[in-house]
Amino acid sequence: xxxxxxxxxxxxxxxxxxxxxxxxxxxxxxxxxxxxxxxxxxxxxxxxxxxxxxxxxxxxxxxxxxxxxxxxxxxxxxxxxxxxxxxxxxxxxxxxxxxxxxxxxxxxxxxxxxxxxxxxxxxxxxx
Numbered sequence: 001x002x003x004x005x006x007x008x009x010x011x012x013x014x015x016x017x018x019x020x021x022x023x024x025x026x027x028x029x030x031x032x033x034x035x036x037x038x039x040x041x042x043x044x045x046x047x048x049x050x051x052x053x054x055x056x057x058x059x060x061x062x063x064x065x066x067x068x069x070x071x072x073x074x075x076x077x078x079x080x081x082x083x084x085x086x087x088x089x090x091x092x093x094x095x096x097x098x099x100x101x102x103x104x105x106x107x108x109x110x111x112x113x114x115x116x117x118x119x120x121x122x123x124x125x126x127x
Contacts, residue, residue: 005050005051006051007050007051007052008051009054009077010054011077011118012058012116013055013116014063014115014116015057016034016042016044016055017034017044017057019044019055019114020034020044020055022094023046023053025094026091027079027081029047029048029053030046030048031044031046032046032047032052033045040058041057041059042056042057070117070118074118077118077120078120080123080125082124082126084108088110097112098110099111106125107123107125108123109122110122
């Protein structure tokens with residue numbers, strides 16, 4: 001069987017441009033594409049050459065009807081990095097609060113919520 005690889009995840013956010021800037025600042029990701037969403041709203045694809053996060057912002061009149069509750073249905077997005085401490089410093093500099101630090105096999109990690117209430121787990125598997 002061929003190996004399946006996750007190419008992208010699509011997340012609904014209040015402001016896809018602001019979320020893309022945050023991901024660029026925290027993880028060094030670049031915008032791969034941006035423009036009108038397939039139906040209504042706006043989309044920005046931010047990531048690497050191999051994978052990305054599609055950020056979707058509905059029109060303003062639909063925002064109040066869009067639930068952003070943790071775990072409904074997604075719990076968190078996991079991101080691997082080489083330098084966990086450097087990324088944590090950037091998370092703090094962005095005004096976000098890291099929590100639930102863990103240092104257990106196979107790596108170190110922490111979590112944070114972005115301004116949309118999306119939880120991210122940042123993990124490093126390097127020494």
